[in-house]
Amino acid sequence: MTLDQLKSYHSTRTDSICPGHPEIEHEGIEVTTGPLGQGIANAVGLAMATKHLAATYNKPGFDLVNNKTWCMIGDACLQEGVGLEAISLAGHWRLDNLIVMYDNNQITCDGSVDLANTEDVNAKMTASGWEVLEVADGDHNVEGIVAALVAARSSKSGKPVFINIKTTIGVGSKVAGDAKAHGAALGADDVANLKKVAGFDPEQSFVVPDAVYDFFSDVKARGRELESEWDGLVAAYGCEYPDLADEFALRVKGEFPEDWTKIIPTKEELPTAPTASRKSAGLVCNPLAARLRNMMVGTADLSPSVNMIWKGKTDFQHPDLRPTCGITGDYTGRYIHWGIREHAMAAISNGLAAFKKGTILPVTSSFFMFYLYAAPAVRMGALQRLQAIHIATHDSIGTGEDGPTHQPIELAALYRAMPNLLYIRPADCEETAGAFVAALSATETPSIISLSRQNLTQYPQYSRREGVAKGAYVFIEQEDADVTLIGVGSEMCFAVRAREILREKHNVKARVVSFPCQRLFEKQSREYKAEVLQLRTGIPRVVIEAYAVNGWERYADAGYSMSSFGHSLPGAAAYEYFGYTDELIASRVGEFVREVKEQGMEQFRGDFRDLNVTQH
Amino acid sequence: MTLDQLKSYHSTRTDSICPGHPEIEHEGIEVTTGPLGQGIANAVGLAMATKHLAATYNKPGFDLVNNKTWCMIGDACLQEGVGLEAISLAGHWRLDNLIVMYDNNQITCDGSVDLANTEDVNAKMTASGWEVLEVADGDHNVEGIVAALVAARSSKSGKPVFINIKTTIGVGSKVAGDAKAHGAALGADDVANLKKVAGFDPEQSFVVPDAVYDFFSDVKARGRELESEWDGLVAAYGCEYPDLADEFALRVKGEFPEDWTKIIPTKEELPTAPTASRKSAGLVCNPLAARLRNMMVGTADLSPSVNMIWKGKTDFQHPDLRPTCGITGDYTGRYIHWGIREHAMAAISNGLAAFKKGTILPVTSSFFMFYLYAAPAVRMGALQRLQAIHIATHDSIGTGEDGPTHQPIELAALYRAMPNLLYIRPADCEETAGAFVAALSATETPSIISLSRQNLTQYPQYSRREGVAKGAYVFIEQEDADVTLIGVGSEMCFAVRAREILREKHNVKARVVSFPCQRLFEKQSREYKAEVLQLRTGIPRVVIEAYAVNGWERYADAGYSMSSFGHSLPGAAAYEYFGYTDELIASRVGEFVREVKEQGMEQFRGDFRDLNVTQH
Structure with a gap:
């Protein structure tokens, strides 16, 4: 700089x-910050990464990974929920390599923190399992701050350290202690005055005094020395522990240790009986997680539902927790119980992913609906080009009895629109395999793999993992087709069965396209897109999905979709309640096709049709 | 039931x-719950509503509003960020009418709470300003629970009360104390056994013993008596305080106390000089808030940015906070400092709105981007048909220097797809007035009013508040137009200016449509829609917005939109960086129109065009 x-x-x-x-x-910037509360959660992730890599690779005499994580926060990180979730987890995991400095100026944009927060912060941090240090005069007592940092670094408390440093915002300026000092520039006069007080020449700007240059003069040399020492250590480690060293080197380069695509079951190895895609995901991901030590897999308290546990997994836990709670695990563990904290799960995962990018691949899991809780952090991952895989189960009204609060209708619209994110909704086991291939291949992009709670018909005769890589592909071709049915995820079965009924009862010939990922499809050639969607022949296209249709208008002329929130009913009954029956879909599509034939497709331009007239 | x-x-x-x-x-159901952490936040809102209405209407001898709020929570409410934010606020406001019973069974879906949470809950609650009571044996000590409830009700601590009740999940069953007791049915044998242990006939189901009927036999009579007592109290109050009683009666009916549309400035009273729409919102909302006592207006610590303060506003605060902190306000206050807690702001607002629906109209405010933090609660408001107005400022790349973390690109796609929500993006002051009319009129629907940070050209000659009510309307008509430009919110200026350049330099005649709200437009007749979008003449339609285009494909054939995250630059420079210049837009639209003329619009069916080729 x-x-x-x-x-x-x-x-x-x-x-x-x-x-x-x-x-x-x-x-020199570890993580992008700005949205409040994300930074402290990222710091927890960075500290976890150190603990995990140290436990995995360090050997006596070989402290390969041993850094502290230093994090500066303001009042907002202590108010935002995501920060509070992360603080609780850091205490639980006893991350004693994490040191948080709280710039306690008691001022936010609105004014005094007392306007909205009068709690006992230190007591709250202590209750959350943190060691608390204080610096009374952070404005002037530089030695006091340094002493606290030194004490924190050498603390033997076995806890993360919170240093509460009392400061004055805009200290020395005319707006000292005032909210005005938060965002606005001080103005030339006030800056000049400040400089005078601090012993600078008020006429000069962007000048670094020689004393400062002198103080930092050996930084480069020290850095080089530390780096070369570390390189030596790694080299010696390589002689002593060649296999571990190879693995470590590969991971630091951000590479997977073997030909990982071969770990994924082949189509022949996958079930052909009806299978929930959340189970498919387990079949695909668990062998990967067992073998690829990059992967740290966790869940926001939904282990029994998301199927992400592999045989022999170890929990990420502080080892001393065991005698107290009867829990197993240690810092080598790669299975993370996040608790009911979806937002921190995703935000801390960003920290894991950012620790020497590529070394750790976080995999999170929850119900799809609760990725709305996690959305601000998922977005930060996409913005920072941090790879992560989010396993989002229970992704439709098929979720059933839990009702409208748990049935996502509009959430896919967010994630399909989010830049640099793959939202992938596979239709069966084979497509789920394709979803994981796409997600693991996207090293600069987080993915959401969106999965059903309920059993799904398997289509080994039609589905292709290579098709998923292209975002959409022809599932069932049909000569002289009258219509293209676009099936998506767990609603593919309606497309396939409606096709049969259309042929038998409505004299309509339908082809079927599977469309698991809009973002991947957008990357294909115009030629490929035109072919899949039959843009040249101009036959109408109907998308079938139990979501709000927003965004599908790009690829379809009509949609069989949801226009309201869901309803608490057993999954199959919920589909029926909202008009998702093979007969009704075929009948509505048949009518539409007849209308198009009579009037000509031209009449329908710009007049997207909502074919699901079932209203509740 | x-x-x-x-x-x-x-x-x-x-x-x-x-x-x-x-x-x-x-x-009998006060609020819809299910998504974890929302319920405790709703309870805080319900307790706030009581405090506020009591402070506003109660008089000596007339306790019109004096209920306690009782809330039962599990472990998740103490882990979810939104719950923690709400807990902190309840402590801050000293809501001593709120009693939370914690069903402390130490079991979540994954197993022991110790897997993910080992903090000292009681100490944390105490630090957050709560009184803590404990019941050691919640499984069997019914008297102990009752005693704790009575103690909580009569507590003089001046704090919300947290009753930590130790229980065993599935007590008495084979899966007692086990996570299996959480979601799965116990099975016939185990249920039969449980019944036997509890002294029921294991053969019978859905039977209420006579002793229970007897115990509750006078409930109806007691209820009727209480109601008639209260009716009498209200009647007597009406004699003593006729004006207040009228207002109270109107509010309880969910009606506004006067012809509120007249409070909104007329077009002539609104500025014609360039004005940020966040300022327009203040000009429209502040007179409303000053007069309509239904409105409780708050901000997630962005008072200086969102302009929601009206002259003479009183803060909602505990009155005793004053001597301690130098803060003004009391429970009659209708301006809420939420702190940096967007999620709790929206979730607690749901509680405010649900307290005798219509009595309180919550208005929240923050940057639009941070309504992603609040989204789960905004959704719950939409699902519950609770009116609320969310003032979302800084809604585009025009937000500027704060950079991509603060510039919404994809968020509108979520809210445009969310059922029962109005996402309204006005283009100038007049449309902002229209946005408020629409939002206040939608008594069963929350609204997000999406506003600019930067100054916007005013179009009093074109803009019409009545047009906003229809979702979209013709802004500038044009005979023999070659193209319809759809301008949205702060990007309307590009549409209007590009129209001039298209005419002068490209020989292209453009009409302009303003499109502030897709949901409202969808409610219009086919005839109206066809007319606004000129579906019959079939001229191409181009939408201009600095968002991801997803969803606009329904109304447009091409879009000038964003396909990446934003960039930290001053607002005007950010627009330029991403290709939002009048010349470039006109030039790209001109090319598109020529192409359409040459090839015929038919060629473009199903081939939505992204005209913004500026890539970063």
């Missing part, structure tokens, strides 16, 4: 590496 | 009033 670069802050320079909030693109 | 109705639980009966989770549709 040069002085010239510093000057680009808040400027119109498009080459600026000083954006409004720190961004991971730029060297 | 009849025994027959109880039997419909988890059945296929569509008339069931026993859904998988309690739903507000059914009498």
Whole structure:
């Protein structure tokens, strides 16, 4: 970072590496922050990564991974739910390599923190399993801060450390202690005055005094020395522990240790009987997780539902927890019980993924609906190009009895629109395999694999994992077709069965396209897209999905979709309640096709049709 | 609730009033719960509502509103961030009318709570400003529980009360104390055994013993008596305080106390100079908030940015906070400092709105991007048909320097797809007035009013608040138009200016449609829709918005939109960086129109065009 670069802050320079909030693109920035509460959760992830890698690779005399994580927070990180969730987990895991410095200026945008928060912060942190240190005068007592940092670093409490440092916002300026000091510039006069008070020349800007240069003069040399020491250590480690060293080297490079696609069951090895895609995901992911030590797999308290446990998994836990609670696990563990904290699960996972990017591949899991809780962190992962795989089960009204609160209708619209994210909704086991191949291959992109609670018909004769890689593909071709049915995820069965009824009862010939991922399809050639969707022949296209249809209008002329929230009924009954029956779908599509034939497709341009007239 | 109705639980009966989770549709259910952490936040809102209405209407001898709020929670409410945010606020506001019973069975879906949470819950609650009571044996000590409830009700601590009741999940069954007792049915044998142990006939189901009927026999009479007492109190109050009583009666009926549309400034009273729509919102909302006592307006710590403060507003605060912190306010206050807690802001607001629906209209405010944090609660409001107005400012890349973390790209796709929600994006002051009219009129529907940080050109000659009510309307008509430009919110200026350039430099005649709300437009007649979008003439339609285009394909043939996250630059520079310049837009639209003319619109069916080729 040069002085010239510093000057680009808040400027119109498009080459600026000083954006409004720190961004991971730029060297020396571990994670992008800005949305409040994310940073402290990321820090918990970074500290977890250290603990995990140390427990996995360090050997006596070989402390390969042993850094502390230092994190500075303000008042917001202690108010935002995601921060509170992360704080609770850090205490639970006793991450004593995490040191959080709380810039306690008691001022937020609205004014005094007392406007909205009068709790006893230190007592709350203690109750959450943290060690608490205090610095009374953070404005002037630099030695006091340094002493606290040193004490934190050498603490033997076995807990994460929270240093509560009392400060004054805008100290020394005219707006000291005032909310005005938060976001607005101080103004030339006040800056000049501040400089005078601090012993700087008020006429000069962007000047680093020689004393500061002197103080930091040996930083480069020290850094080089530390790096070369570490390189030596790794080399010696390689002689002593060649296999581990190879694995470690590969991971640090962000590579998987073997030809991982072969770990995934072949089509022939996958079940042909009706299978819930959440089970398919287990069949595909568990062998991967067992073999690929990059993967850290966790769940927001839904282990029995999401099927992500592999044989012989070890929990990520502090080893001393065992005698107290009867829990098994240690820091080598790669299965994470996040508790009921979807947001922190995703935010901390960003920290895991950001720790020497590629070394750890976080896999999270919950019901799809609760990825709405996690959405701000999923977004931050996409923005930072951090690979993660989110296993989102119970992804439709087929979820059933839990009712409308648990049945996602509109959530896919968010994730299909989110830049740099793959939202993949496979129709059966084979497509689930394809979803994992796509997600693991996307090393700069998080993925959501969206899965059913209920059993799904398997289509080994039609489904192809290679098709998933293209986002959409022809599932069942049909000569002289009258209509293209687009089947998606757990609603594919309606497309396939409606096709039969259309042929038998309505004299309509339908072809079927499977469309698991819009983002992947968008990357295909115009030629491929035109072929899959038969844009040239101009036959109508109908998408069948039990979601809000928003966004499908790009690929379809009509939709059989949801226009309301769901309903608490057993899954099959919920489908029926909302008009998802083979007969009704075939009948409505048949009518539409007849209408199109009579009037010509041209009449339907710009007039997207909602074919599901079942209203509740 | 009849025994027959109880039997419909988890059945296929569509008339069931026993859904998988309690739903507000059914009498006696205050709020719909299910998504974890929402319930405790709702309870905080219900308790706030009591405090506020009591402070506003109660007079000596006239305790019109004086109920306690009783809330039962499990472990998840103490883990979810939204719950923790709400707990902190309840402590801050000293809501001593709130009593939370914690069913402390230490079991979640994954197993022991110790797997993910080992904090000192009681100490954390104490630190958060709560009184803590304990019941050691909640399984059998019914008297102990009753004693704790009585103690909580009569507590003089001036704090919300947390009763930590130790219990065993599935007590008495074979799976007692086991996670298996959480979701799965116990099975016939185990149920029979349980009944035997409890002194029931194991052969009989759905039987209420006479002793229970006897115990509750006078409930109806007691209820009637209490109601008639209260009616008498209200009648007497009406004699003593006729004005207040009228207002109270109107509010309880869910009506506004006057012809509120006249409170909103007329077009002539609104500014014509460039104005940020977040300022427009203040000009429209502040007079409403000053006069309509239904409205409780709050912000997630963005008072200086969202402009929701009206002259003479009082903060909602515990009155005793004043001497301690120098804060003003009391429980009559209708301005709420939520702190940096967007999720709890929306979730607690649901509780406010659910307290005798219509009595309180919550208005929340934050940056639009941070309504992603609040989204699960916004959804719950939509699902429960609870009116609320969410003021979402800084709604585009025009937000500027804060960068991609603060610039919404994909969020509108979620809210446009969410059932029973109005996402309204006005283009200027007049449309902002229209947005508020629509939001206030939608008494069963929450609204998000999406507003700019930056100044926007005013179009008093084109914009019409009545147009907003229809979702979209013709902004600038044009004879023999070659193209319809759809302008949205802060990007309307590009549509209007590109129209001029298209005419001058490209010989293209464009008409302009303003499209502030898709949901409202969908409610219009086919005739109106066809006319606004000129479906009959078949000229191409291009939408211009600095969002992901997903969903606009229903209304447009091409889009000038965003396909990546944003960038930290001053607002105007950010627009330019992403290709939002009048010249470039006009040029790309001009090319598209020529192409369409040459090839015929038919060629473009199903081939939505992304005209913004600026890629970063």
